[in-house]
Amino acid sequence: MIRNFLYSILLTLVVCSCGVDGKHFKLEGRLLHLNQGEFYVYSTDGLLNGIDTVKIVGGRFAYEIPCTEQGTLVIVFPNFYEQPVFAAPGKSVKVTGDASLLRELETEGTRDNELMTAFRKQVSGLSPQQTIAAAAAFAQKNADSEAALWIVRKYFVATPSPDYAQARKLLATLHDRQPRNGNVARLAQQVNALAATVSGAKLPKFSCTDTSGNTVSSSEITKAAVGVIYLWASWNYESTEMQRRLKQMKDKAGNKLCVIGFSVDAAQASCNSFLERDSVKWSNVCDGLMFESKTVRTLGLYSIPSNILLKNGKIIERNVSSQELMRKLEELL
Structure with missing residues (x-):
């Protein structure tokens, strides 16, 4: 009995050492055709202060941060392609794929990240107009997700041709499904401010x-x-x-x-x-x-x-x- 008890303790320690506690988030991955290098990580919603640099060694990387609430990290690869990763307390996410085909990377470990991977596959090869339509449909269908918030920001706000009216409609839907998500409210405030900077408006103070x-x-x-x-x-x-x-x-x-x-x-x-x-x-x-x-x-x-x-x-x-x-x-x- 004592032997079994000690074995259980040892097994628990091993499992815990490989995981992440409830106040951290872990991002790890393996990339083909990028043996050595680095990429940047920043946050769109204050999860990080500033920018972190993550080293890639032997095609692998690991990155862990304190995390007490959901948020979005953005990976900036050496060619400046950006990919979102949705963080949550106590979660671990893995990114895998070919560094020469960054748009085809897969991220797994949480629902939000897997939704985003599925969306990238869905719009691969679509025209810009079809992609916008798919983005709106995705945000409406998955309005309870952080991924939907990223989609609204990327395709209707942070774009050379923003559609603030559509962004407002989608954010209203997201707010109904996520009334306590401060990131939704903050983006809605930004959209209202940006809508005031169209042609004919005064320049915002800075x-x-x-x-x-x-x-x-x-x-x-x-x-x-x-x-x-x-x-x-x-x-x-x-x-x-x-x-x-x-x-x-x-x-x-x-x-x-x-x-x-x-x-x-x-x-x-x-x-x-x-x-x-x-x-x-x-x-x-x-x-x-x-x-x-x-x-x-x-x-x-x-x-x-x-x-x-x-x-x-x-x-x-x-x-x-x-x-x-x-x-x-x-x-x-």
Whole structure:
């Protein structure tokens, strides 16, 4: 009997050591064709403060965080493809697949993650219009899930062509099914704020610190006759090319044009390197929080490149192409 009792204790210890306690969340995985490397992890809802770096060794990785409530983590892979992982206290999730086919990765361990995996498979090969329809149907059908909240954010809010009306409808459904989920309420508030930044609206107020340590505020650009706010990253060619063309325009226009840049690079050194290379002198903000930067979210800059064109402090265009932005600046200046 004593032997059996000791065996039971030993077995319990082994099982517990391999699992995760009720106040933590564990993410682990195995990736083919990526033996060594790293990726970033950030949160869309405050589950993490800042950004963590996770090492991949021998194609495997493991990452554990304190977790007392549900939330969403976002994995940013070396090619900057993003994938959500839904965390919950006491849960463990596993990601597997081929690193050369990141869109086909499978995440298992909780209902939310398995729903998301199924959705990615469902929309693979669909047209953009069909994908949007599938996203709306998914959110309505699974309105009690964190996955539905991610779908609403990704396809109806954080997109170059947001549909705030549809987002509001879907969030109302989610709120009915998840009345105590503060993340649903917060996204609904963000949508209301973003809906106020359409063409013709005033620029939302903001104040932050640029890469030189100087304060940058909305009053600086709203006082200008013509202003441009743009989102860029050192790893995105289209956005760095837009920045170079803005420099050419700024050199010609001088003080008639006010420009403020926001970089979503994880490391300020990467941002500074490009600014020095291209001799960009105007204010650029890079706080290392990527798309979760408070000001970036306030301004509704959810994709790269994004831009806001202002005339006398009012928004007249959003998210136009680099070529169209230059054409409009030529007209205004």
